[in-house]
């Protein structure tokens with residue numbers, strides 16, 4: 001989770017609100033999406049939600065502060081949760097908490113001034129036999145000892161998600177071409193993840209610009225000429241023959257069109273046209 | 286009409302009334318704290334408990350929220366009810382020992398001692414102010430925040446509300462008497478009338494016709510001159 005660099009945009013919030021309008025429990029679902037988008041609930045966003053759902057700000061604020069899940073302050077790039085449930089406590093969880101607090105220089109519930117770490121304690125993660133348990137960015141660490149803390153923090157700083165392309169078998173580069181003109185879509189002048197990027201033209205809401213995808217299967221890094229709001233469904237075009245890449249099927253996750261591209265060496269890949277949806281399908285022949 | 290038995294008396298009350306309303310209609314006294322006429326029932330203080338049902342199946346319910354039911358047997362002052370009320374008010378007294386309203390209720394219920402640690406809170410979280418502000422003043426400026434131990438009443442983000450119309454209604458209805466006056470922290474103040482000495486309503490036409498609970502009020506005195 002990253003700290004939102006941009007202030008909440010009304011268009012983004014509007015699309016989140018429209019998605020949930022009139023459904024039951026819409027306020028909580030809306031706040032969940034806002035938090036998903038920004039990593040926390042910015043004050044302006046809460047005001048916007050209150051104004052546009054006809055609720056008083058006091059009500060919205062009441063809900064936002066009631067649930068532990070919601071946070072009103074931006075959270076650090078890495079989230080550390082240390083378990084202080086009964087079992088972990090008995091196995092020395094509080095010493096781990098103290099050590100993490102000492103190393104980070106923040107109390108539980110706080111965020112380091114450099115925005116790197118947010119540290120919180122939780123009550124039981126359901127892995128009691130493995131205690132003390134620490135979770136960093138979704139990765140579980142069991143039987144944590146005080147001396148391991150430093151190393152864990154260092155690894156977290158580097159990022160557990162950093163894929164080692166050379167060694168990770170799940171990640172491999174693919175070369176794609178247009179299903180209409182068969183022209184290669186690879187852009188060798190522009191690298192993403194250290195490999196040539198896949199260049200396409202996209203359009204949405206009267207905006208037309210380039211979009212570059214990582215060619216690593218399993219990496220979702222993208223760059224685009226314009227800021228594309230989350231959840232926008234894009235139209236894809238070949239930058240060479242300008243033909244639109246037409247829908248071949250519906251995304252099984254979100255229902256948006258899946259657009260096809262030819263994989264060099266035989267096969268087809270389909271990717272979901274919705275910004276933020278990570279659904280894709282690779283059929284090799 | 287619904288027929289039920291209250292303290293052995295057969296009575297019929299209008300559809301949709303609560304047990305509290307039925308009891309009040311018949312003249313059986315039930316002490317209340319969070320209940321207030323004109324505000325929606327909330328059931329937070331638990332002071333208005335009554336016993337319903339008979340024998341081992343009888344149970345305590347809050348009369349301000351419990352709807353009258355056909356054939357229900359209600360006791361408003363059984364030994365069990367009275368001891369429950371005494372416990373409840375003793376707990377309230379421990380959290381707000383300085384509140385006159387709570388002191389009076391405790392005394393009327395025969396509580397003569399305090400077994401619990403005095404907390405000197407300024408709020409019992411009865412929600413009267415919140416409902417007053419929302420339902421009668423149509424402002425919704427204040428609300429509950431957080432939960433559990435940290436639950437509190439106030440404005441969102443603890444900053445001066447821009448929808449509060451400074452009517453004083455929240456202070457007027459508060460049984461703990463003190464919370465809403467926040468002048469010690471002027472930046473959070475809902476009212477702040479004293480702190481800036483500029484009457485909040487003066488020169489604001491929209492407040493002209495508004496009901497106001499501030500009485501006596503500095504602002505009114507200034508305006509009169």
Ligand code: SF4
Pocket residue numbers: 417418419422424425426427448449450451452453454455456475
């Ligand atoms: S003074 Fe403000 S917060 Fe209090 S009831 Fe009136 S409008 Fe609501």
Ligand code: SF4
Pocket residue numbers: 407408409410411412413414415438455458459460461462464465
């Ligand atoms: S401030 Fe007063 S009226 Fe409001 S919840 Fe607390 S005790 Fe009740």
Ligand code: SF4
Pocket residue numbers: 456465466467468474476477478479480
């Ligand atoms: S005028 Fe001042 S002292 Fe009186 S209620 Fe308002 S803030 Fe409190």
Ligand code: FES
Pocket residue numbers: 083084085086087088089123124125126127128129131132133
């Ligand atoms: S007590 Fe820590 S996982 Fe259960």
Ligand code: FES
Pocket residue numbers: 316317318319320327328329330331332333334347348349350
């Ligand atoms: S008056 Fe019924 S619970 Fe408070």
